[in-house]
Amino acid sequence: xxxxxxxxxxxxxxxxxxxxxxxxxxxxxxxxxxxxxxxxxxxxxxxxxxxxxxxxxxxxxxxxxxxxxxxxxxxxxxxxxxxxxxxxxxxxxxxxxxxxxxxxxxxxxxxxxxxxxxxxxxxxxxxxxxxxxxxxxxxxxxxxxxxxxxxxxxxxxxxxxxxxxxxxxxxxxxxxxxxxxxxxxxxxxxxxxxxxxxxxxxxxxxxxxxxxxxxxxxxxxxxxxxxxxxxxxxxxxxxxxxxxxxxxxxxxxxxxxxxxxxxxxxxxxxxxxxxxxxxxxxxxxx
Amino acid sequence: xxxxxxxxxxxxxxxxxxxxxxxxxxxxxxxxxxxxxxxxxxxxxxxxxxxxxxxxxxxxxxxxxxxxxxxxxxxxxxxxxxxxxxxxxxxxxxxxxxxxxxxxxxxxxxxxxxxxxxxxxxxxxxxxxxxxxxxxxxxxxxxxxxxxxxxxxxxxxxxxxxxxxxxxxxxxxxxxxxxxxxxxxxxxxxxxxxxxxxxxxxxxxxxxxxxxxxxxxxxxxxxxxxxxxxxxxxxxxxxxxxxxxxxxxxxxxxxxxxxxxxxxxxxxxxxxxxxxxxxxxxxxxxxxxxxxxxxxxxxxxxxxxxxxxxxxxxxxxxxxxxxxxxxxxxxxxxxxxxxxxx
Numbered sequence: 345x346x347x348x349x350x351x352x353x354x355x356x357x358x359x360x361x362x363x364x365x366x367x368x369x370x371x372x373x374x375x376x377x378x379x380x381x382x383x384x385x386x387x388x389x390x391x392x393x394x395x396x397x398x399x400x401x402x403x404x405x406x407x408x409x410x411x412x413x414x415x416x417x418x419x420x421x422x423x424x425x426x427x428x429x430x431x432x433x434x435x436x437x438x439x440x441x442x443x444x445x446x447x448x449x450x451x452x453x454x455x456x457x458x459x460x461x462x463x464x465x466x467x468x469x470x471x472x473x474x475x476x477x478x479x480x481x482x483x484x485x486x487x488x489x490x491x492x493x494x495x496x497x498x499x500x501x502x503x504x505x506x507x508x509x510x511x512x513x514x515x516x517x518x519x520x521x522x523x524x525x526x527x528x529x530x531x532x533x534x535x536x537x538x539x540x541x542x543x544x545x546x547x548x549x550x551x552x553x554x555x556x557x558x559x560x561x562x563x564x565x566x567x568x569x570x571x572x573x574x575x576x577x578x579x580x581x582x583x584x585x586x587x588x589x590x591x592x593x594x595x596x597x598x599x600x601x602x603x604x605x606x607x608x609x610x611x612x613x614x615x616x617x618x619x620x621x622x623x624x625x626x627x628x629x630x
Numbered sequence: 631x632x633x634x635x636x637x638x639x640x641x642x643x644x645x646x647x648x649x650x651x652x653x654x655x656x657x658x659x660x661x662x663x664x665x666x667x668x669x670x671x672x673x674x675x676x677x678x679x680x681x682x683x684x685x686x687x688x689x690x691x692x693x694x695x696x697x698x699x700x701x702x703x704x705x706x707x708x709x710x711x712x713x714x715x716x717x718x719x720x721x722x723x724x725x726x727x728x729x730x731x732x733x734x735x736x737x738x739x740x741x742x743x744x745x746x747x748x749x750x751x752x753x754x755x756x757x758x759x760x761x762x763x764x765x766x767x768x769x770x771x772x773x774x775x776x777x778x779x780x781x782x783x784x785x786x787x788x789x790x791x792x793x794x795x796x797x798x799x800x801x802x803x804x805x806x807x808x809x810x811x812x813x814x815x816x817x818x819x820x821x822x823x824x825x826x827x828x829x830x831x832x833x834x835x836x837x838x839x840x841x842x843x844x845x846x847x848x849x850x851x852x853x854x855x856x857x858x859x860x861x862x863x864x865x866x867x868x869x870x871x872x873x874x875x876x877x878x879x880x881x882x883x884x885x886x887x888x889x890x891x892x893x894x895x896x897x898x899x900x901x902x903x904x905x906x907x908x909x910x911x912x913x914x915x916x917x918x919x920x921x922x923x924x925x926x927x928x929x930x931x932x933x934x935x936x937x938x939x940x941x942x943x944x945x946x947x948x949x950x951x952x953x954x955x956x957x958x959x960x961x962x963x964x965x966x967x968x969x970x971x972x
Contacts, residue, residue, distance in 0.1 A: 623715075
């Protein structure tokens with residue numbers, strides 16, 4: 345249509361406006377946000393103490409190849425990864441908007457719901473980084489002794505790329521999960537189960553290397569192998585492993601490609617869920 | 631500018647043929663035992679929310695859908711705006727099948743449904759307006775002109791920069807209307823726009839909608855419970871009960887169609903004798919010297935001269951049965967059977 349031709353980047357502009365409005369909305373609740381962010385730093389401190397205690401109790405100098413310093417560094421890095429990949433409230437919010445009918449707005453207006461959710465989430469994250477940057481910097485400064493020397497520029501670039509991809513992966517996984525709300529009235533137990541699996545298998549609780557050798561019942565396949573076939577590790581373990589230099593060279597390129605593949609796959613799942621879900625919604629009521 | 635199927639020329643904006651919508655609802659029996667049984671087997675039944683509706687609306691018409699709760703009004707509006715798909719039948723709005731949800735269609739209509747619809751709760755309405763400018767791709771100069779005009783008409787200039795959550799129900803509704811009309815839709819669907827509002831706000835919204843219709847030539851379909859809305863706004867009334875159209879026509883037509891009598895109110899010199907007054911018509915009410923009679927419309931010309939001659943009449947008025955009463959009668963007749971969900 346001619347109106348589109350007159351403003352070639354109209355779609356992008358709309359998305360940009362959406363992003364800026366979402367940021368404003370997040371900032372409307374800055375007080376709550378700052379407090380929430382501060383609270384999220386508490387477990388970091390307790391985890392550092394926990395691992396220190398674990399290593400104090402064992403005579404071994406390392407666990408699964410990780411020294412105490414390694415594990416604290418690893419843990420702090422997974423916190424960075426999770427600052428990108430975790431999506432608090434995303435799935436639940438989608439399911440709620442289906443239940444209370446506010447999803448209708450996105451059926452009536454010429455907007456793409458997934459695009460809107462992405463804008464809202466980027467806004468959410470940007471405001472979070474704004475608030476969390478200082479405490480994060482402080483913790484890393486205090487804990488700098490645990491870290492190996494700074495990696496080279498290529499590794500840092502790969503780390504940043506893995507973080508961006510982990511954001512997208514986390515977003516599309518949780519958005520897909522939230523769209524189960526089209527089929528089930530209540531998805532909070534599904535979300536809970538997902539969080540649990542995610543916590544165990546993403547490397548958030550402990551490095552995935554520690555699962556090597558744990559049998560799964562399938563001959564020749566350990567739990568670590570199984571986890572390698574799933575997308576979860578890219579949301580916590582993988583970025584940390586990149587920074588710590590555990591994945592290098594071609595293996596790194598391959599892993600990033602696989603992560604990108606997961607992003608594409610989950611984005612397609614999300615689209616499909618939206619299409620099927622809205623069709624079901626339209627057929628059954630609304 | 632516009633090359634969609636129903637551009638200039640065609641005056642028919644909405645065409646609906648045999649539109650039907652069935653819902654499957656799950657029955658939940660009372661009690662724990664029934665709940666446990668329900669885990670394994672849920673009993674469902676099909677509810678007809680809309681049963682084969684036909685309707686044609688021309689450009690610029692203002693149509694009121696009137697009906698009791700659960701009559702199917704909202705289902706109908708949801709179908710026309712593409713939120714839900716029908717079980718049977720067809721519909722086109724501006725030449726598009728609504729539930730295909732093409733962007734080219736979605737840029738040309740608006741739906742206002744409930745209070746928390748388009749506006750962002752925590753932000754000033756001005757921000758929601760700005761977002762609409764982008765998603766509806768409204769030319770900036772045009773946007774500013776339309777926005778200022780709408781804001782002035784509804785007198786909400788002082789409200790656009792306050793967070794929406796701080797506003798009253800009526801204020802929010804007015805701003806919802808502004809948001810809905812910024813992209814100059816050709817068709818506007820309103821679901822109970824005056825529900826819960828005070829008289830002043832209702833009045834403002836009525837005046838505004840009349841303006842929208844006459845100045846902007848917007849085709850409006852609204853659902854309502856209130857005869858006040860209908861009387862103030864619409865020439866065309868569609869009464870829906872139990873998923874079917876019971877009446878489709880003018881406001882005056884409904885009086886002719888569903889009532890056979892007029893209401894005659896008399897002020898007499900003294901309290902009359904019931905037996906005497908019954909000769910002229912059915913006395914609905916005798917309160918002192920004031921008498922209300924129901925008289926067959928066909929007989930009224932014959933009866934009145936005798937009445938004026940024989941009775942000590944000081945004052946007389948002859949009126950149609952109030953619209954509310956007619957419609958309430960229609961609803962009552964229809965609600966004798968169980969309601970269907972909407």
